[in-house]
Amino acid sequence: MATYAAPVREIQFVLNDVLNVGSLAEMPVMADATPDTLNGLIEEAAKLIQNQVAPLNAPGDAEGCKLSNGDVTVPKGFKEAYKQYQEAGWVGISNPAEWGGAGLPYTLGKVIDEMLCSADVAFALYPGLTVGCFEGILAAGSDEVKQSYLPKLATGEWTGTMCITEPQAGTDLGAIKTKATPNDDGSYSLDGGKIFITSGEHTMVDNIVHFVLARIEGGPAGVKGLTTFAVPKFLVNADGSIGARNKVTCTSIEHKMGIHGSCTCALQFEGAKGWLVGAPNTGIQNMFVMMNLARILVGMQGLGLCELATQNAIAYAKDRKQGKAFNGGATIIDHPDVRRMLLTMRATTEGARVLAYETGMYVDIAHHHPDPAVREEANDWVELNTPLVKSFCTDSAVDLGSLAIQVYGGHGFIREHGVEQIMRDAKILCLYEGTNGIQAMDLVRRKLMIDNGRLPARFFAKVRSESTGDAPLGFIAKPLRDAIDELEKTTAWLQESFKTNPNDAGFGAVDFQRAFSLTYLGYNWLRMAKAAMNSSDEIFKAQKLNTAQFFAARMLPQVMSLCANVRQPASELMALDAANF
Structure with missing residues (x-):
């Protein structure tokens, strides 16, 4: 068991x-x-x-x-x-x-x-x-x-x-x-x-x-x-x-x-x-x-x-x-x-x-x-x-x-x-x-829109301030900056598309939610790597840096493809009558 x-x-x-x-x-x-x-x-x-x-x-x-x-x-x-x-x-x-x-x-x-x-x-x-x-x-x-x-x-x-x-x-x-x-x-x-x-x-x-x-x-x-x-x-x-x-x-x-x-x-x-x-x-x-x-x-x-x-x-x-x-x-x-x-x-x-x-x-x-x-x-x-x-x-x-x-x-x-x-x-x-689809719509429909995007703007600013400079953690700091740029661009696209064609925003909401979460985890792994660098336990430090390297190289890049998916129009996909689906 x-x-x-x-x-x-x-x-x-x-x-x-x-x-x-x-x-x-x-x-x-x-x-x-x-x-x-x-x-x-x-x-x-x-x-x-x-x-x-x-x-x-x-x-x-x-x-x-x-x-x-x-x-x-x-x-x-x-x-x-x-x-x-x-x-x-x-x-x-x-x-x-x-x-x-x-x-x-x-x-x-x-x-x-x-x-x-x-x-x-x-x-x-x-x-x-x-x-x-x-x-x-x-x-x-x-x-x-x-x-x-x-x-x-x-x-x-x-x-x-x-x-x-x-x-x-x-x-x-x-x-x-x-x-x-x-x-x-x-x-x-x-x-x-x-x-x-x-x-x-x-x-x-x-x-x-x-x-x-x-x-x-x-x-x-x-x-x-x-x-x-x-x-x-x-x-x-x-x-x-x-x-x-x-x-x-x-x-x-x-x-x-x-x-x-x-x-x-x-x-x-x-x-x-x-x-x-x-x-x-x-x-x-x-x-x-x-x-x-x-x-x-x-x-x-x-x-x-x-x-x-x-x-x-x-x-x-x-x-x-x-x-x-x-x-x-x-x-x-x-x-x-x-x-x-x-x-x-x-x-x-x-x-x-x-x-x-x-x-x-x-x-x-x-x-x-x-x-x-x-x-x-x-x-x-x-x-x-x-x-x-x-x-x-x-x-x-x-x-x-x-x-x-x-x-x-x-x-x-x-x-x-x-x-x-x-x-x-x-x-x-x-x-x-x-449901997690409802959570995604809450994120896109409400949280991105509050006070002209104040909530995500706080996140972008905080992560950017944490990820400046490369040595000795450039392996995660640089891809994190790239992810933030892509996520911010996609956020702006969603904020605008929701006003004109909410189906586009709704169709991409789940992918966006995952992209946002993975970017947040990139921020977390950068902070964990920094904290581990100060550890006197070499095995613990090696475990954390090894996992941070994996996340930076294998998981954080998913943000790019997820954001590309989000920005695809969905009008044609929603046009088919439900009776004919």
Whole structure:
């Protein structure tokens, strides 16, 4: 089966040597988040995740979840492991201290998410959605609603969900039909059905809080008439104790390609009591507070699976004897094509880690820095990076899962070795929280257009300032400058073409998103190479420079061909009538 060892050294290298995570402690609200503190917490979390969660991955995949009489049973060991994880404080590590969390950086929470997702991404969804539900209620809930739910969600004593999708309403949220009728006591009665609800029903905790998107009768049509509600599985008494069962029922669970240990439910609301979160008809804004952060979380899920695939492929290639390499090597890691695959995996995973962690740091700065101008710039980076983190890390999880199978050969295709599970688990990450095609359209349609292109302009300026001069890293600095020039030219083409022929921009959006991500990874590898040059560990330095050379020579040049694809007109390709396609 696939095994996992938390890459603590790699994590600390990125945080401390590349990104200077210690700068977060310069903000008064995070004065306690020193590098020593963060390093110690990461090491402690790694021990629990490796020892208690990772062993559940393969058996949880085999057993899956089971529905009986409205109750869902999770795989053996999940409830006990969740309790250990929750009682150790990891669910609430980044939640505000005023609600019972630890009040530590969002960045730390995402690092722990990466490790947890490597260990068992299905298990990670239970605390992950809980934090998302907490964030949604915190952002828009009344004091009464916050007092009712946040203390238990903050610590993970209760879990949470996000209830958006309906059979007829996936991406098109304006088609949501679940209705909410006001009651005399200030609550609402919700009626309707939701599908694909992660962690929608289980018995691991005493209560589940559903963050539900619904429509108050008489409200505006479309997305303007949506409202968010907190709907508990069990009603909560005035003293905070658990009351009667609410009228929300799990009618079925999905039988899925992967993430079998996560219960994905169809829920029916039949007069279920719920309470407003935010003002009526502001639901779409409230939901996106939660969803935007959830997209970063999904990126961390992808990063976790990238790391798992990479670790296991390298370990197998070092051990597997098959044929004789040109250089006389006895194991397959010395075969050139295997080395190519492994370097692709390492370059992708380590480069994506910098992208994901840096985005987490920008979230912390945007929320907590005392200078409004610094907060605004950091928020620009969060806006720009979120579709990149979500799409690139999750697409890469599928790609690297496939490469891991390829490295294993026929042994990778069978369940015994566990790498086929990585690919099965990874595919959903490209689909939920907005498909990766939606992320590409968000990048092209919104992020490139804000304030006449302010967001990408920040990126181009920052990368150019970092990549000046060649010695001793010209092997990556020069191709990075070339990539930036090409990406900036293509960005201008998209900004203009979207105004005149949006089909052209839409057709090239996914290629552009990948080109942008690869350029960002080039920037990351330049910074990692610079940081590695200062390392006294010659083996570590050689590993980093070797991978940076591979990325510069074999992956970064893809930006040129991707950008050329983007700038091709699509009018003729879209002209064929759909009926004749």
